[in-house]
Amino acid sequence: MRFITREKIQDLLEALASEAEVWAPRELNGSGGSIMFERWRSGDPIAFEGVTTLSAKDMVLPRTEKLFGFRYTAGTGNLLAEALGQSAGQPAKEKGEHLSIDPAEPVAEKVLFGVRACDAKALDVLDSLFNRADGSGYEDPGYRSRRAGLTVITIACTSCDEACFCSSFDNGPAEKAGSDLIFYPVDTGFLVEAVTVRGEKILARDEAAKSGQLFEESMLQPPALAETARVEGTADMETLLPAIFADLDFWERSTASCISCGFCTYGCPTCHCFNIHDEMRGDREGERLRSWDACMFHIYTQEASGHNPRPTPAHRYRNRINHKFSYYPENQGQILCTGCGRCIRGCPAGLDIREVMTAALAHARGQGST
């Protein structure tokens, strides 16, 4: 395997930053240890340990994304409207207005350095909805262009905290899906493995450089990986969960502490539900925006009539669990959870999704005391 010292990471990012925006985890000043992905500039410190408070999903699904700009200008744009309007006795307004919609804007290429395998795998999970590799499904232009311009360099986990549970799924602390390069932490540096052609090119380019090689050959052995908490039987949830859907009492009991704050969805690397809304910039132009939304909010499904098909936290949590472990696997072939643990670390009510999963599995199998 190839090897890079910790000191040379700065040189590597320097080289990558000459061609793309580089984003890396950094401990925020005065945050009490919160790590976030931040735009990296030469000399910035990097947090090699720990997991970021929020995931990396906004690299491909920004918290708020401009879908397009639009503007109203004088004059009608529709000759048919004028003709038909006049014949119908409804002439176009005196000061006709014409609507135009701006073309799409290019997005910046980015390198995401130091992401964890759970967050990289989450990109692969999102790809199956927004950007299917075989082109058979829906392709989201905004997502696709951001994803195509994103290089993902993952650091495998040799330690974890009690909220981590990635080993419950096919992925684990060194999962390759979603990554271009995997860095394995060893003494003084990282062993490096290329996962994709894009990753290989980073290694090959260094080899071709005449001086200052970043990567060297190493005979070091890969490190022992973290062993996380584990929920058994997650793959069975796709077929088991529908059996207990109608038991609202169960969902009320097992999610009673939920206060519908929505942190679990904002922190989640795979939650992708969104809202679409318009904002005007003055009287004549505006933007249509796509923003993160949260299925835990009451208003998310509330209709204009006042009717709400998911009126209580239990209804909403039930949908969230079913979406992650039953509907998405059925529709997209992947579990919509990578075990990153953020919804557990960040829940202000102490609700642990692993306990709900375990209780649901036991209840569905008819073994539970619930």
Place this chain on the structure above:
Amino acid sequence: MSTIAQAGRKATDPLRPEPATVIEVIPETPNIKTLRVAFDDPAVTEAFSFLPGQIGQLSVPGAGESTFAISSAPSQTDVFEFSVMKAGVVTSAIHELGAGDPVAIRAPLGCAFPTDEWKGRNIVLVAGGIGMAPLRSLLYHLLDNRADYGGLTLIYGARTPDDLCFASDRDDWRHRADLDFTATIDMACSIWDGCVGLVPTVLEERAPSPENSVAVTCGPPIMIRYALESLARLGFREEQVYTTLERRMKCGIGICGRCNLGPKYVCTDGPVFSLAELNGLPDEM
């Protein structure tokens, strides 16, 4: 869910609407208006087609975008119609529009009624209030292809005579020999000399035969519920009954997450579902 209609929209970005213009606004009831609209770009009009039951996203850029059934005849695509009940922010902005005002449209979306499968059968349409909008498009399609179908029955109800939409259509429907049309209102009043009674009650009185028939119902959720019970009492089996659903929607393409019934999305797998399909899905109406 049965008929996938991908015809009619070639767009690289499904969230990007096409500019369009309001041709005419027809007041239907105190809170429902029909907007006749046309795309601004002739190439978009040229490529546009839809099938009965399909939906569209109509937006007033600046106010927002909402989902509506296309309520006009699928045979007419240069100008087509949405019938909109005023309920929230976007529909209020839509109700402010007049002829010549710009809008933006993403259409068609969703799946249509499987009218090809229904050829040769009797069709019973059961509509309440604004629920007539998608069934009006379907009715136009059936009348445009009248020879393909057997008997045609329409029961359409509203709370009061003023709440019945599509007045000029109703004149036409009443006089057609090839359509058995009953309009009904919930309670008797001085300006109404027609049928009086709730839609499910009238449906059972008219008692259309389930023999070689398909029933389609759309209306307020409570009406749909009782209409489904009435149809069952008349002997319609669940695979003979269709409805078209409404949900809060945003994207219209099955990804924003809010309109699902279990693993199915109303915006893409529906809005048209057979009762057999609905009975196989989690009850989260």
